[in-house]
Amino acid sequence: MKVYLLPGIGCDHRLYERIDLSGYAVVALDWPAFAPGCTLADIAMEMSKAVQKGEPHILVGVSMGGMVAQELAAMTNPKKVVLISSWTGPREWSLLARAGSSFQLYRSITHFTMWATWPVKRILGQRDRATDRLLWEMACKESARKIRIGTGAILRWTGSPWKGPLVRIHGDNDSVVPMRFPVDHVVRGGAHIMVLTRAEEVSQALRAALTA
Numbered sequence: 069m070k071v072y073l074l075p076g077i078g079c080d081h082r083l084y085e086r087i088d089l090s091g092y093a094v095v096a097l098d099w100p101a102f103a104p105g106c107t108l109a110d111i112a113m114e115m116s117k118a119v120q121k122g123e124p125h126i127l128v129g130v131s132m133g134g135m136v137a138q139e140l141a142a143m144t145n146p147k148k149v150v151l152i153s154s155w156t157g158p159r160e161w162s163l164l165a166r167a168g169s170s171f172q173l174y175r176s177i178t179h180f181t182m183w184a185t186w187p188v189k190r191i192l193g194q195r196d197r198a199t200d201r202l203l204w205e206m207a208c209k210e211s212a213r214k215i216r217i218g219t220g221a222i223l224r225w226t227g228s229p230w231k232g233p234l235v236r237i238h239g240d241n242d243s244v245v246p247m248r249f250p251v252d253h254v255v256r257g258g259a260h261i262m263v264l265t266r267a268e269e270v271s272q273a274l275r276a277a278l279t280a
Contacts, residue, residue: 100115141230
């Protein structure tokens with residue numbers, strides 16, 4: 069059974085480079101181009117071209133990747149969807165997300181503002197220099213424009229269309245997506261980027277989720 073991994077916004081397949089899923093048939097996906105005004109369903113439709121729908125598979129997504137995975141699941145009918153540090157809809161939004169939606173703060177995302185505010189991005193979680201460098205490299209590769217469009221799509225999302233099996237892995241120290249809802253696997257002290265900073269624990273939780 070193939071396991072498809074969807075990254076978070078501003079990231080690519082390298083987000084999963086520290087996750088150990090040896091023994092599984094893993095396909096780490098990258099984001100397609102984002103058209104202005106696109107929705108998460110539009111993005112999922114493009115990504116569905118990389119998924120072998122006729123074969124048993126599981127979708128795994130971090131943050132925005134988890135949201136798109138839920139849209140994608142309605143198209144490809146996986147055995148299950150695994151969410152890491154992600155939402156199922158606006159009812160789970162933090163106050164920061166609600167403010168961002170109301171005031172359309174994502175429109176201010178440019179390469180300059182991304183660079184200027186990077187030092188205060190500790191809201192994502194404490195990390196070492198290597199992790200910070202990787203996050204910055206991925207963000208620059210994806211581009212501020214793409215992050216702006218993707219964030220707008222997140223903040224216009226009305227919620228998950230997926231009604232099948234769903235497994236949630238979440239850190240209890242996530243400031244971006246605070247854990248205010250039931251989850252299946254809690255990573256104690258895990259922040260929003262725990263897939264990089266707590267990779268061993270996330271790997272264990274993910275393996276448990278895949279085999280459950």
